[in-house]
Amino acid sequence: MKTIRTFFILLLISGFFINCKQAAPSEATAATEVKEDPLPSWNEGATKNAIMAFVNKVTDPSSIDFVEIKDRIATFDNDGNLWSEQPIYFQLEFALDRIKETADQHPEWSSKQPFKGVLEDDMDEVLKTGMHGLMELVMASHSGMTAEEFDAIVTNWLSTAKHPRFNQPYNELIYQPMLELLDYLRANDFQTFIVSGGGIEFMRAWATEAYNIPSNQIVGSSIKTKFEYNDGKAVIRRLPEIDFVDDNVGKPVGIHKHIGKKPIFASGNSDGDLQMLQYTDSNEKLSFQLYLHHTDAEREWAYDRDSHIGKLDKGLDEANEKGWTVINMKNDWKVIYPFQLIKN
Template sequence: MLLKGLAALPALAIPLSFIVSSASAQTDALPSWNEGPTKASITDFVSRVTAQGGPDFVAPAERIAVFDNDGTLWVEQPMYVQLAFVLDRVKALAPQNPGWKTKQPFKAVLGGDMRALAASGEQGLMQLIGVTHAGMTSEEFAKITTDWLATARHPRFRRPYTELVYQPMLELLAYLRANGFKTYIASGGGIEFMRPWTDRVYGIPPEQVIGSSIKTRFEMRDGSPEIFRLPQINFIDDTVGKPVGINQHIGRRPIAAFGNSDGDLEMLQWTTLSGGPRFGLIVHHTDAEREYAYDRNSHFGKLDKALDAAGVNKWTVVDMKRDWKKIFPFAE
C-alpha cells in the first residue's frame, strides 16, 4: 500500500481500558454505531455464527476476522502514516548525510517537492526504505517506530496518530473477541512498523499482525543473536497479496473481513465468496467535517472496484457520516 501511495502522489496510544472495559459489561456493545441496517448486519451475523445448535453455528476455532489497518482502523489521509514516518526519518537523518541535498529522491523529500518524489517511483521509494527501514536490527527499528509515534502529530488534528483510531471499530474488535472471534490485522503497511503498538492500541498482539515486509537475516553481533533488516522487499501484503499473506500466517480462511479500499478487494472476495456464513464490510469515508470524504479518485485509500463489488456481493458498506455517532475516541 505504501508503494502504491507514493506512486500516486500529486504535486500516545489510548488504553483499551479507557475505550471499552468489557463488551459483555455493556448493554450495547457497539454504542458508537447508530441504529440501522449497518449495525444490525453486524450483530445479526455474530448472533447466527455463535448460536449453539443453529444452522449457521461456527466453532470458536474457525471464528477468524481480518481487518485492514489504514483507513479501516485508523486515519490514512492526507497520506499513509508510514509514508509520513519515512519522510520524517529522511529529514531527521539528513544532517548526517549532507549529500542528500542534491541527490534524488532525498532532495525532493527535504524540499517538500511531492511531484519530484512521485516521479522517483518505486525505485525512489526503495532508496528511502533502505535508509529509514533497513540497516538495523528489528529491536532498533521497533524503538525508532515507537519513539516517532510518541512525538509525531497529524497535520490536521494535531494529535498522535495512535489517537486517530476509529472508536466504532475499536468497539467492533472488542465485540467480536467477546463472542469468541480471533482478530487479525492484514495490512499493506509494514509488519514491523505495526507490531510494536497494535496490542496496546487495538488489543491485537504482534503474532496476529500480517503486513508487508523487507528481508531479514540472522546474525551474531558481538556475541549477541540479532535479526538484521535488509534493504530488499520480501513481501507486499496488498491486493492479491492479502489472501496469500493471510493463508501463510493463519492457515485458516477467515469468516469475516473488514476493509476500506480497492487494496482490500481480494481479501474480501477470498473471505466471503465461499460456502457457509460469511461477512464482508467496507468502511466508506463520507464525513469531511469529522474526518475525510473520499473514494474513487483518492490517491490514498482509493475505493472504486471494491465499492462496486460490495453491491454485487452483498457486503455491508459503512457510511461514516450516517452510521457512526462518533469517529475518534477523543470526540465529544
C-alpha cells in the same frame, strides 16, 4: 499519484449486566438479563443490525450457521480501516520524517533526488522519481538497523509526531467504532487479525497496545532480514530488500501463510482489500464482508473512486453487487476517534 499507494504497500468491551427485581414474598423471584449495547458509537440502523445479526447466527449453537470457535477468524485492514490514512499514509509520513532526521549523516542527499525533494518538502519532485526513487526512500528509512532498534525508532516517532490537521499523535487517530467492533467480536470468541499492506514491524511497534491484537496476529508487508550472532549477542538485522507485499492478491496469500484458515469476517476500505473480502466470501461457512466508505468530510475525509489514497472503486461496485455491508461513516458512526468521546 498512484505511486503513493504502491510506495506504502512496499513499506510496508462490550459486556453485560443483570438487573434483578426483588419479588414480593408472595411472588416468584424473577431475574432479567439485560445486555449493554456492545457498539455504542454506532448509530442504530442496517449496518449495525447486519453485524450483530451475523455474530448472533455464527455463535448460536442452535443455528444452522453456527461456527465453531476455532474457525471464528476475523481479518481487518489497518490503513483507512482501523485508523485514518489521509492526507498521506501515516507510515509514509514516518519515512519522510526519518529521512529528514538522518539527513546530517548523508550530505549527498541535499543534491540527490528523491531525498532533495523530501528535505525541501517538495512532494512533486519526490513523485517524479517514480518507483525507483520511492524504493530508495523505503530502504533508506526502514533498513540497516536491528529489529529492536527499528521498534524503538517507530515508538519514539509515535510519541513525538502529530497529525497536521488534528494535532494528535498518529496512534490516537484510530477509529472508536472499530475498537468497539474488535472488542465485540473477541467477546464472542473471534480471533481478530490485522492484514495490512503496511509494514508488519511498523504495526507491531504500536498496534498491540492500540487494538489489543497480539503481535503474532498482525500480517503485513515486510523487508528481508537476517540473523546475526556477534560476541554472544543475537539480533535480527533489517536488509534493503523487499520480502513480501501484503496487498491486493497478496492478502489472501498472507492469510494462508500466517493464519492458515479462511476468515469468516473481513473488513477493509479500499480496492487493495478486495481480494481479502473475496477470499472470505468463498468460505463455505457463513461469512461477512464489511467495507468502510469514507463519507464524512467534516469529521474525517470523504473519498472513494478517484482518491490517490485508499481508492475504493471496484470494491464498492462488487460490494453493491454481492450485498456486502458498507459502512457509511457519516451516517453510521456517532463519533470517529476515542479522544472525541470526552466531548460526547
